[in-house]
Amino acid sequence: MSSLILRAGTRILAPLMLMFSVFLLWRGHNLPGGGFIGGLVAASAIALQGIAFGPDAIRRTLVVPPAAVAGAGVLIAAVASLPAALAGLPFFTGLWLKLDLGGGAVLPLSTPLLFDVGVYLTVIGSACALIAALEEEPSLEDTRERG
Amino acid sequence: MLGRFFVFLMLFMGAMLGLVLADDLIALFVFWELTSLASYLLVGFQSEKPAARRAALQALLVTGTGGLALLAGLILAAIAGGSWRLSELVSAGEAIRSHALYLPATTLIVLGCFTKSAQWPFHSWLPGAMQAPTPVSAYLHSATMVKAGVYLLARLDPAFGGTTAWTTTLLVIGGVTMLAGLLLALLETDLKLVLAWTTVSALGALVFLIGPATEESAQAAMAFLLTHALYKGALFMAAGNVDHEAGTRDLRDLSGLIRAMPITFAATAVSSASMAGFPLSLGWVSKAITKAAAIEAGGFAPVAVVTFATLLLVAIAGVVAIEPFLGRRSEAAREAHEAPPSMLFGPLALASLSLLFGLFPDLVSDAVLTPAASAVAAFPVAVEAKVVKPFDWTLALTLVAFAAGAGLYVLWQRRAQRWRDRLEPLVSRGPDRGYDHALAGLGRLASWQTRVLQPGLLHRYTAATFGVIVLATTTALFRGDLRLAFPLDGVRLIELAVTALTAAAAIVAAIATTRLLAVTALGMVGIGVALIFMLFGAPDLAITQFMVETLVVVLLALVLVRLPGFRLSASADRPRALHAAIAGATGLLVMALLLGVLAEPFDAKLSEWFARASVPEAFGHNIVNVILVDFRALDTLGEIVVVFAAALAGLAAIAARAARRGEA
Numbered sequence: 001m002s003s004l005i006l007r008a009g010t011r012i013l014a015p016l017m018l019m020f021s022v023f024l025l026w027r028g029h030n031l032p033g034g035g036f037i038g039g040l041v042a043a044s045a046i047a048l049q050g051i052a053f054g055p056d057a058i059r060r061t062l063v064v065p066p067a068a069v070a071g072a073g074v075l076i077a078a079v080a081s082l083p084a085a086l087a088g089l090p091f092f093t094g095l096w097l098k099l100d101l102g103g104g105a106v107l108p109l110s111t112p113l114l115f116d117v118g119v120y121l122t123v124i125g126s127a128c129a130l131i132a133a134l135e136e137e138p139s140l141e142d143t144r145e146r147g
Numbered sequence: 148m149l150g151r152f153f154v155f156l157m158l159f160m161g162a163m164l165g166l167v168l169a170d171d172l173i174a175l176f177v178f179w180e181l182t183s184l185a186s187y188l189l190v191g192f193q194s195e196k197p198a199a200r201r202a203a204l205q206a207l208l209v210t211g212t213g214g215l216a217l218l219a220g221l222i223l224a225a226i227a228g229g230s231w232r233l234s235e236l237v238s239a240g241e242a243i244r245s246h247a248l249y250l251p252a253t254t255l256i257v258l259g260c261f262t263k264s265a266q267w268p269f270h271s272w273l274p275g276a277m278q279a280p281t282p283v284s285a286y287l288h289s290a291t292m293v294k295a296g297v298y299l300l301a302r303l304d305p306a307f308g309g310t311t312a313w314t315t316t317l318l319v320i321g322g323v324t325m326l327a328g329l330l331l332a333l334l335e336t337d338l339k340l341v342l343a344w345t346t347v348s349a350l351g352a353l354v355f356l357i358g359p360a361t362e363e364s365a366q367a368a369m370a371f372l373l374t375h376a377l378y379k380g381a382l383f384m385a386a387g388n389v390d391h392e393a394g395t396r397d398l399r400d401l402s403g404l405i406r407a408m409p410i411t412f413a414a415t416a417v418s419s420a421s422m423a424g425f426p427l428s429l430g431w432v433s434k435a436i437t438k439a440a441a442i443e444a445g446g447f448a449p450v451a452v453v454t455f456a457t458l459l460l461v462a463i464a465g466v467v468a469i470e471p472f473l474g475r476r477s478e479a480a481r482e483a484h485e486a487p488p489s490m491l492f493g494p495l496a497l498a499s500l501s502l503l504f505g506l507f508p509d510l511v512s513d514a515v516l517t518p519a520a521s522a523v524a525a526f527p528v529a530v531e532a533k534v535v536k537p538f539d540w541t542l543a544l545t546l547v548a549f550a551a552g553a554g555l556y557v558l559w560q561r562r563a564q565r566w567r568d569r570l571e572p573l574v575s576r577g578p579d580r581g582y583d584h585a586l587a588g589l590g591r592l593a594s595w596q597t598r599v600l601q602p603g604l605l606h607r608y609t610a611a612t613f614g615v616i617v618l619a620t621t622t623a624l625f626r627g628d629l630r631l632a633f634p635l636d637g638v639r640l641i642e643l644a645v646t647a648l649t650a651a652a653a654i655v656a657a658i659a660t661t662r663l664l665a666v667t668a669l670g671m672v673g674i675g676v677a678l679i680f681m682l683f684g685a686p687d688l689a690i691t692q693f694m695v696e697t698l699v700v701v702l703l704a705l706v707l708v709r710l711p712g713f714r715l716s717a718s719a720d721r722p723r724a725l726h727a728a729i730a731g732a733t734g735l736l737v738m739a740l741l742l743g744v745l746a747e748p749f750d751a752k753l754s755e756w757f758a759r760a761s762v763p764e765a766f767g768h769n770i771v772n773v774i775l776v777d778f779r780a781l782d783t784l785g786e787i788v789v790v791f792a793a794a795l796a797g798l799a800a801i802a803a804r805a806a807r808r809g810e811a
Contacts, residue, residue: 029767032686040694092780112776126794
């Protein structure tokens with residue numbers, strides 16, 4: 001499955017796709033994008049690495065086990081509901097913090113953004129967990145060689 | 148070990164206390180089930196014994212099934228009586244008895260009470276429950292838990308009682324249970340099982356006494372309840388002492404224990420006398436009240452049943468008190484010692500009370516029996532307990548029963564083994580065997596329906612799912628009037644082209660002969676759908692669709708290289724014509740639904756609200772994303788939990804395959 005062209009191309013493509021996925025996540029609130037789409041793009045990038053360099057490349061890219069990434073995503077999304085709950089507002093009310101960076105630039109941080117990061121991580125973790133596990137299954141050619 | 152035992156016992160005590168104190172019907176039911184659960188844990192306490200495990204499960208299944216019937220019955224009773232409070236139901240008797248739901252409610256409640264109180268034919272779990280340690284048998288399975296059914300019947304007597312159905316059911320089942328229990332007790336060789344069968348019989352007697360729902364029957368039931376609690380607790384604990392000190396409970400190996408265990412014998416003798424109803428014991432007093440109630444209940448049959456029961460009880464008292472203790476010293480008796488004081492205190496205290504209350508019944512008649520009987524009858528009842536009675540025909544009848552019982556005991560000593568051998572085939576075909584058959588049948592039913600419903604073949608699941616969707620939705624569609632709209636104006640050429648491409652790809656996927664072609668065609672269908680989203684101005688949906696299609700192709704490719712046989716087989720195990728029919732019907736149904744939706748006027752309220760509120764309330768211009776992460780964030784949270792759970796399930800399935808391979 002692994003070829004030189006694929007590996008060389010992946011070295012360039014995968015980082016670009018990962019950056020693009022963060023970009024999609026970030027701009028999602030106002031333009032097409034968001035955590036789900038961004039997560040899918042990132043998962044595609046990591047899957048590409050997996051195809052080119054094997055399942056270990058997926059684990060190296062994510063550092064922690066893929067399933068843990070997914071679990072952390074669910075946890076972060078749930079945590080995003082806490083500020084509103086502590087403030088006595090209805091569940092999942094969006095709260096915004098607009099940081100003034102000076103010079104007219106404003107950095108808007110919000111609980112919906114945190115929630116979207118949770119969605120992003122859940123999608124990446126879930127997809128990569130399955131892809132890595134499937135890649136480690138012996139293919140028919142392997143079994144034939146062993147048999 | 149002991150700590151665990153006391154935790155279970157305390158759990159039971161709490162549940163039982165809640166059961167008798169609860170006024171709310173649902174609270175009563177919850178505590179009722181809790182006692183069943185505690186009983187399960189206690190019967191199966193010696194979980195290393197298979198017999199204990201079987202008995203625990205049997206007790207749980209029988210009482211639990213009855214508990215479900217009881218819940219349904221209580222709900223019906225609450226509807227009929229207009230209240231969820233026991234205290235209010237009791238005073239709504241007229242309304243309940245004339246209500247259309249009276250009969251179903253009565254049937255279900257009585258069923259629940261009968262299973263709990265081990266009435267025939269549900270009695271067989273109670274002797275099995277004797278696998279429990281002796282204190283549990285004495286406490287749960289003679290004094291408290293099994294009385295729960297009797298308690299509820301007694302409490303509901305004023306509301307439900309008085310009808311022919313109620314009285315007949317309780318009299319007949321109670322009478323059968325009472326006599327059958329006593330007869331089976333005479334066939335047992337295990338001392339504890341003899342007591343268990345007399346408990347079954349006593350429960351039958353209580354149900355029998357509650358049946359007529361009269362003043363006298365309430366008095367008799369309460370008097371017998373107290374008498375039985377005192378003598379049976381003492382007898383169980385004494386049997387435990389015998390088991391502990393002599394090393395066996397088998398009546399054939401026990402005799403002449405009196406020299407080794409005189410105090411245990413004293414407690415047993417007094418309690419047995421109370422059980423038989425001999426003078427100077429509490430049994431004598433309660434027997435007199437019972438006789439009076441039987442005469443009041445009318446006629447020959449109740450008196451005959453009570454007299455016959457007295458006769459059998461006298462014989463059993465001999466079996467319990469004389470057989471192990473008197474006579475020639477057996478092997479076991481030579482080794483035996485008297486139990487330690489801690490084990491003697493319980494039986495002695497209870498036996499002394501039987502004696503004390505027997506001599507001075509006024510001690511309990513006003514303080515305990517009168518309030519209890521008044522609660523059962525729902526009006527004030529005075530219990531008169533007398534030690535000395537004038538000689539009349541009932542007393543003569545009692546004396547005859549005593550003499551006949553003594554004769555039966557003498558006969559039992561000589562013939563018991565022969566009776567056992569002869570009746571063995573009959574007894575072994577009883578309800579206990581029926582329970583085994585029912586359980587085995589349930590297992591077969593479960594494996595049959597699992598084989599049918601869970602074949603593990605994806606195409607069958609899919610076919611079943613879509614078949615049901617088509618049938619149900621089509622039925623629903625034709626019940627209303629279906630209007631279809633065909634809005635064909637304004638169709639662009641590119642829309643037609645994309646649609647044609649998608650349809651062609653779908654057809655290729657359906658008739659493909661290799662997996663690779665099928666996967667590629669399916670990807671084409673997805674891309675076509677994404678293009679349609681794009682054409683109608685839904686970029687978020689379109690990007691998502693593109694990315695999902697990409698990942699699906701990656702996943703499928705990974706799976707495909709691991710599947711044997713590159714070609715799709717058209718073999719006979721897949722009914723292709725049926726599948727084609729289901730798939731075609733699903734497609735037509737979805738099309739009809741969409742055209743039907745188009746025929747309805749479009750309500751833009753929601754979409755307009757989102758468009759208006761998106762920026763001022765959530766500071767976002769992308770409505771789709773704002774809905775996902777803000778307005779409907781809870782839905783999204785649920786969805787990502789599903790994604791996570793699906794990934795974990797997939798991982799588990801793959802890991803299971805790897806583990807199987809490791810073994811092979």
